[in-house]
Amino acid sequence: MSDVSPLPISKEIEEKDVVVIRFCGDSGDGMQITGSRFTQATASVGNDLATLPDFPAEIRAPAGSLAGVSGYQIQFSSREIRTPGDAPDVLVAMNPAAFKTNLADLKKGGILIVNSDAFNEENLKLAGYAQNPLDTEIVKDYDLYKFPITTFTTHALETSPLIKKDKERCKNFFALGLMYWLYQRPFEPTLEWIDKQFSKKVDVANANKMALKAGYYFGETTEAFKKSFRVAKAQLNPGTYRNITGNEATAIGFITAAQLASKNLTYATYPITPASDILHELSKHKNFGIKTIQAEDEIAAIGVAIGASFAGDIGLTGTSGPGVALKSEALSLALMMELPLVLIDVQRGGPSTGLPTKTEQADLLQALYGRHGEAPVAVVAPATAGDCFHMAIEAVRIATEFMTPVIYLSDGYLANSAEPWVIPDYDKIPKIKIEHPSNPEGFKAYQRNEKLARPWAIPGVKGLEHRLGGLEKQDVTGNISYDPKNHEHMSHVRANKIKGIAKYLPPLEVFGKNEGDVLVIGWGGTHGSITSAVDELQKEGMSISSVHLRYLNPIQNDLYGLIENFETIIVPEINLGQLVKVLRAETLRDIKAINKIQGKPFKVEELKEAIKKFAAENAAKNKKLA
Amino acid sequence: MGAENDIKPLTKKSFESDQDIRWCPGCGDYSILAFVQRVLPEMGIPKEKYVFVSGIGCSSRFPYYMNTYGLHTIHGRAPTVATGIKAANPDLQVWVVTGDGDALSIGGNHFIHALRRNVDIKILLFNNKIYGLTKGQYSPTSEFGKKTKSTPYGSVDYPLDPISLALGSEASFVARTADNTPKHLTEVLRRAAHHKGSAFVEIFQNCIIFNDGAFDPITGKEVRDDNTLLLEHGKPLLFGKDKKKGIRIKGFDPEVVTVGENGVTEADLVVHNENNPNPAYAFLLSRFNLPQFPVPMGVFRQSERYTYDGLLNDQVDTALSMGKGDIKKLIHGPSTWTVE
Ligand SMILES: Cc1ncc(C[n+]2csc(CCOP(=O)(O)OP(=O)(O)O)c2C)c(N)n1
Ligand code: SF4
Numbered sequence: 001m002s003d004v005s006p007l008p009i010s011k012e013i014e015e016k017d018v019v020v021i022r023f024c025g026d027s028g029d030g031m032q033i034t035g036s037r038f039t040q041a042t043a044s045v046g047n048d049l050a051t052l053p054d055f056p057a058e059i060r061a062p063a064g065s066l067a068g069v070s071g072y073q074i075q076f077s078s079r080e081i082r083t084p085g086d087a088p089d090v091l092v093a094m095n096p097a098a099f100k101t102n103l104a105d106l107k108k109g110g111i112l113i114v115n116s117d118a119f120n121e122e123n124l125k126l127a128g129y130a131q132n133p134l135d136t137e138i139v140k141d142y143d144l145y146k147f148p149i150t151t152f153t154t155h156a157l158e159t160s161p162l163i164k165k166d167k168e169r170c171k172n173f174f175a176l177g178l179m180y181w182l183y184q185r186p187f188e189p190t191l192e193w194i195d196k197q198f199s200k201k202v203d204v205a206n207a208n209k210m211a212l213k214a215g216y217y218f219g220e221t222t223e224a225f226k227k228s229f230r231v232a233k234a235q236l237n238p239g240t241y242r243n244i245t246g247n248e249a250t251a252i253g254f255i256t257a258a259q260l261a262s263k264n265l266t267y268a269t270y271p272i273t274p275a276s277d278i279l280h281e282l283s284k285h286k287n288f289g290i291k292t293i294q295a296e297d298e299i300a301a302i303g304v305a306i307g308a309s310f311a312g313d314i315g316l317t318g319t320s321g322p323g324v325a326l327k328s329e330a331l332s333l334a335l336m337m338e339l340p341l342v343l344i345d346v347q348r349g350g351p352s353t354g355l356p357t358k359t360e361q362a363d364l365l366q367a368l369y370g371r372h373g374e375a376p377v378a379v380v381a382p383a384t385a386g387d388c389f390h391m392a393i394e395a396v397r398i399a400t401e402f403m404t405p406v407i408y409l410s411d412g413y414l415a416n417s418a419e420p421w422v423i424p425d426y427d428k429i430p431k432i433k434i435e436h437p438s439n440p441e442g443f444k445a446y447q448r449n450e451k452l453a454r455p456w457a458i459p460g461v462k463g464l465e466h467r468l469g470g471l472e473k474q475d476v477t478g479n480i481s482y483d484p485k486n487h488e489h490m491s492h493v494r495a496n497k498i499k500g501i502a503k504y505l506p507p508l509e510v511f512g513k514n515e516g517d518v519l520v521i522g523w524g525g526t527h528g529s530i531t532s533a534v535d536e537l538q539k540e541g542m543s544i545s546s547v548h549l550r551y552l553n554p555i556q557n558d559l560y561g562l563i564e565n566f567e568t569i570i571v572p573e574i575n576l577g578q579l580v581k582v583l584r585a586e587t588l589r590d591i592k593a594i595n596k597i598q599g600k601p602f603k604v605e606e607l608k609e610a611i612k613k614f615a616a617e618n619a620a621k622n623k624k625l626a
Numbered sequence: 627m628g629a630e631n632d633i634k635p636l637t638k639k640s641f642e643s644d645q646d647i648r649w650c651p652g653c654g655d656y657s658i659l660a661f662v663q664r665v666l667p668e669m670g671i672p673k674e675k676y677v678f679v680s681g682i683g684c685s686s687r688f689p690y691y692m693n694t695y696g697l698h699t700i701h702g703r704a705p706t707v708a709t710g711i712k713a714a715n716p717d718l719q720v721w722v723v724t725g726d727g728d729a730l731s732i733g734g735n736h737f738i739h740a741l742r743r744n745v746d747i748k749i750l751l752f753n754n755k756i757y758g759l760t761k762g763q764y765s766p767t768s769e770f771g772k773k774t775k776s777t778p779y780g781s782v783d784y785p786l787d788p789i790s791l792a793l794g795s796e797a798s799f800v801a802r803t804a805d806n807t808p809k810h811l812t813e814v815l816r817r818a819a820h821h822k823g824s825a826f827v828e829i830f831q832n833c834i835i836f837n838d839g840a841f842d843p844i845t846g847k848e849v850r851d852d853n854t855l856l857l858e859h860g861k862p863l864l865f866g867k868d869k870k871k872g873i874r875i876k877g878f879d880p881e882v883v884t885v886g887e888n889g890v891t892e893a894d895l896v897v898h899n900e901n902n903p904n905p906a907y908a909f910l911l912s913r914f915n916l917p918q919f920p921v922p923m924g925v926f927r928q929s930e931r932y933t934y935d936g937l938l939n940d941q942v943d944t945a946l947s948m949g950k951g952d953i954k955k956l957i958h959g960p961s962t963w964t965v966e
Contacts, residue, residue: 040961043963044961044963046963046965189961236965237965238965238966239964239965240958240962240963240964240965241962241963241964241965242958242959242961242962242963243959243961244959248959252956252957255951255953255956256953256956256957259953264714264942266710266713266714268710268713285951285956286941286942286944286945286946287945287946287948287949287950287951288950288951288953288956289942289946290942291713291714291938291939291942293709293710293713293938295706295709295739296735296736296739297735299703299706299736300703300706300709300735300736300739301706302706303699303703303705303706303707303709303710303736304706304707304709304710304713305710306699306706306707306710307679307697307706307707307708307709307710307711307712307713307714308710308711308713308714309710309714310677310697310707310710310711310714311677311710311711311713311714311715311718312714312715313713313714315710315714329700330699330700330703333699333700337697389957423957423958423959423962424957426953426954426957458715459674459675459676459677459695459711459715459718460674460675460715460717460718461674462672462673462674463674464674465673465674465693465694465695465696466695466696467643467689467690467692467695467696467697467698468696468697468698469689469690469696469697469698469699470682470698470699470700471698479645480645480690
C-alpha cells in the first residue's frame with residue numbers, strides 16, 4: 001500500500017454543492033480530534049467551511065453516558081458559506097448516547113453511520129434504551145449504515161504491538177478514514193499530523209495511521225456504499241488561506257498588535273473555559289516579548305495587567321463572564337487612571353457557572369454598564385473567527401490611542417469554531433503609534449490631547465513622577481479633588497472621550513442596499529447565520545439588508561442614519577435582548593428582537609422564518625394604514 | 627514635580643510631594659512616612675525608579691505623599707498591581723503600602739500569593755489592629771473579644787498573626803517593627819530595601835482615633851525592654867532592662883529563662899539565625915506573645931531565592947536570544963493554501 005490516497009476507480013462519484021457532517025461520540029472517543037482533522041483535510045482541498053465543536057462541561061463524564069457526548073459539526077461547500085450548517089446530512093454516531101442526543105438533528109433521508117459494536121447492553125442501558133434503537137422504527141427515515149467499527153479497527157491492527165484496549169481507541173481514525181473516502185478528502189495531511197502528534201509513541205502513531213487507512217479502504221471496497229461524493233473547490237476570494245479558530249486568531253491578533261506597537265505584552269489571566277486556550281497559545285510565544293501570568297484569581301489578573309500597563313507594557317487580561325464580574329471593580333480603576341488595557345471576555349452561557357462550554361451573547365450589558373458609577377469603557381466584538389485577529393488589533397489601537405480600557409467580546413462559538421481565513425499582509429496593517437512623554441517641562445498627568453487622551457507617562461523617566469489612583473481627580477493636574485463641579489465635569493469628560501472614539505471609526509459596511517424594508521442588525525458571533533439568512537432572503541426577493549456591529553461602544557455614528565432608511569429593524573441575539581434594548585433607547589424606535597438562548601448559534605432557517613414573520617406583520621400594518 | 631538637578635544628591639526632601647497630608651494629627655502613619663523618606667535617599671537609586679503602590683485605607687494614602695511614581699489602587703489589590711509593574715519592568719523599585727484590613731482581609735489571597743512567588747517588592751503592612759478609614763470596625767488582627775462599632779458585644783473572630791502568615795506564605799524576608807521606635811524602624815526599612823525578593827514588614831502603627839494605645843503594652847517606653855525581644859542575627863535571644871532574660875528552646879518548646887539563675891548561662895540560649903534553613907524556627911518566634919513571651923521585633927527570617935519577575939523576564943529574554951519571533955510566520959500558521 002502506498003501512502004497516497006488512491007482515486008476510487010470502481011465507484012460512481014456524485015458532485016455535491018454543500019455538505020454538513022456531524023461526528024459524535026463519547027468524550028473519550030476523540031470526536032474533537034476527528035472533527036478538527038476532517039476540517040484540516042477539507043481546508044486543504046479548497047472548500048469553504050465552518051465548524052461547530054460542541055463538548056460537554058464534564059471532562060470525563062462516565063463513559064457512554066448522555067452527559068459525556070461530544071460532537072463536532074462541519075459544513076463545507078464549493079461556494080461561500082458562513083455557518084456550520086443547520087442540520088447534518090451525515091451523522092456519525094460512535095455510541096448509543098451520541099445516537100440518542102443527536103439523531104433528531106439529522107436531515108430526513110440523511111446518512112447515518114453508527115458503530116454497531118458500541119450498541120451493546122451496557123451502553124444501551126446508559127443511554128436509557130430498553131431496546132436497541134437500530135432495530136426500531138426511529139431509524140427508518142434515514143440511510144442507515146451499521147458498521148462494527150471497533151471490530152474492524154482491531155482486525156486492521158492485528159500486527160500492531162498495542163494491547164487490545166489501545167487498539168480499540170483508534171476507532172475514531174477508522175471512522176475518519178471512512179469519511180475521507182466517502183467525501184474524497186486526502187488523508188496525507190492527517191498522516192503527517194499523527195506522526196507529529198505521537199512522535200514519542202511510535203506504536204500509537206502507526207496504529208492510528210493504519211486505522212485511518214483501513215477506514216478509507218473499507219469505504220472503497222465495501223458493498224455498502226455504491227458511490228462517494230465530491231465537493232468541488234470553492235471559488236473563494238484570491239489569497240493565501242489558513243484555517244483558524246477564534247481563540248487562535250485572538251491570540252495571534254494580540255501578539256500582532258504588540259508588534260505593531262513595538263511593545264511587550266503582559267497577559268495575566270486565571271483559567272476559565274472557553275478563554276483558557278488564549279493563555280495556552282500566548283504562553284508559547286515568549287520570543288515576541290509576550291509575558292503570560294497565571295494569577296491567583298481574576299481580580300489579581302486584571303491588577304497585574306493594570307500594573308503592567310502603568311509600567312509601559314500592553315496590559316491584557318482575559319476571562320469569561322464570571323471573571324468579568326470579578327474584574328469589574330478593577331476595570332473602573334483602570335478607567336479612572338485612564339490607562340490602556342484590554343479585557344477579553346469569551347462569553348459563555350450564564351449566569352453563574354451556567355453552560356460553561358456553550359456559547360451565548362449575554363454579557364453585552366455587563367460590558368457596557370456592569371460597573372459602579374458612571375464608568376464608560378470602549379467595547380468591541382469580532383464578527384467571525386478570523387475577525388478576532390483584526391478586532392484584537394483594533395482593541396489595542398483604541399486602548400492606547402484613547403488611554404482607556406477596552407472590552408473585547410468574543411464568545412464560545414467564535415472561540416472554538418474554525419474557518420478558512422485569508423492571511424492578511426502584515427506590512428499593510430497600520431502601525432500602532434505610541435508616545436511616552438519624556439519632557440518634564442509643563443507635564444501634567446491629566447492634560448488631554450484632541451482625543452481627550454492623557455499622556456502615558458511611565459515610571460523610570462526622570463521628572464515625570466506622578467501619582468494615579470481611583471479617587472476623583474482635578475482636571476489637568478490629576479490631583480485628588482472632591483469638588484462637586486469638578487466631579488461632574490470629569491464624569492462628562494470620561495463619557496465624551498469614549499463617545500468621541502466614534503469619529504475615528506471606519507464607516508459601517510452594509511450587506512445589501514442602504515435603504516429598504518428590513519434592516520437586520522447583529523453583533524458578535526452571529527455574523528455567519530445572519531448574513532446567510534439575509535443573503536438567502538435577498539435572493540428570494542425580499543428588500544432586506546444587514547449590518548454587523550463590531551464596535552459596540554461607541555457604535556459607529558452612521559448606524560443611526562441608516563436605521564432611518566428602513567421600515568423594520570430586527571436585532572437577532574443569543575440572549576434575551578440586550579443590544580436591542582440599547583438601540584431602542586438610543587433611537588426610540590420599535591425595534592424587533594429575535595432571541596435564542598440554548599447555548600447554540602442561530603440556524604439560518606430559524607432566522608429566516610422569524611425575519612419573514614416580522615416583515616409580514618409590517619406589511620400587514622402598512623396595508624391597514626393605506 | 628519638576629526635574630531634579632542631576633548633581634544634587636537625593637535627600638528626604640526629594641521624596642516629599644506637594645500634597646497636604648491628611649492623616650489625623652498624631653497618627654502613627656506620619657512617622658513611618660518620614661522614615662521611609664529618610665531611608666530611600668541612602669539607597670543610591672534614582673528617585674524615578676521608585677513606585678509606591680497601595681490599596682485602600684488610611685495607610686494607603688501613602689503614595690500621594692511620596693514624590694515618586696505611585697498608584698493608589700483598590701482595596702486589597704495592591705500586590706497584584708505591584709506584580710504587574712515588576713513583570714513589565716523588573717528594574718523598578720516597587721513598594722507596597724497596605725493596612726491590616728487591606729492586606730489580610732479583602733486582599734488576603736493576593737498577599738499570600740505575592741509572597742509565595744517572591745515578587746521583588748517590599749510590602750509594608752501598617753498594622754493598627756483596626757479599620758481606620760471606615761471609622762473603627764475590628765480587623766483580622768484585632769484581639770478576640772474586641773469591642774468596636776461593629777462588635778458592641780465583643781468580636782468572636784480569632785485574629786491571625788501577619789508574621790506567621792507571611793512565613794507560611796514562603797516570604798523570603800519577614801520582619802516586624804513599630805512606628806514609635808525610630809532607630810529600629812529605620813534599620814528594618816533599610817534591611818527590607820536591600821532585600822531582593824518579597825520583603826514583608828509588619829509595622830505596629832498607632833491609630834490614635836480608633837485604637838489608641840493598642841501597642842503600648844508592647845512598645846510603650848516603660849515596658850518596651852521587658853516586653854519586646856530584639857532579634858539580632860548571630861546574637862543570643864536576650865531581653866529585659868539589664869538583658870538578663872533569655873529564650874531557651876527544648877524541642878518545640880521555648881521558655882523564658884534568666885541568665886545566672888538555676889545554672890542558666892548565655893550558652894543555653896538560642897542564637898538568632900535569620901537564615902535558619904528551617905522555617906519552623908522563625909514560625910516559633912512568630913507565636914511569641916504577651917504575657918508568656920516578649921514580642922519579637924526585627925528580622926525573623928531572610929532567605930535567598932530567585933524572584934518571580936526576574937524568572938519571568940529571563941524566560942522571555944532567553945526565548946528572544948534564541949531568535950526573535952517572525953510575526954509573518956506566526957500569522958501564516960502551520961499550513962496554508964492559495965486561491966488564485
Ligand atoms: C471593595 C471595597 N470594600 C470596602 C471598602 C471600604 N474600606 C475602605 S478602607 C477599609 C478598611 C481599611 O482598614 P485597614 O486596611 O486596616 O487600613 P487603615 O485604614 O486602618 O489604615 C474598608 C473596609 C472599599 N474601599 N472597597
Ligand atoms: S483614623 Fe487612625 S489610622 Fe486613620 S489617619 Fe486617623 S489615626 Fe491614622
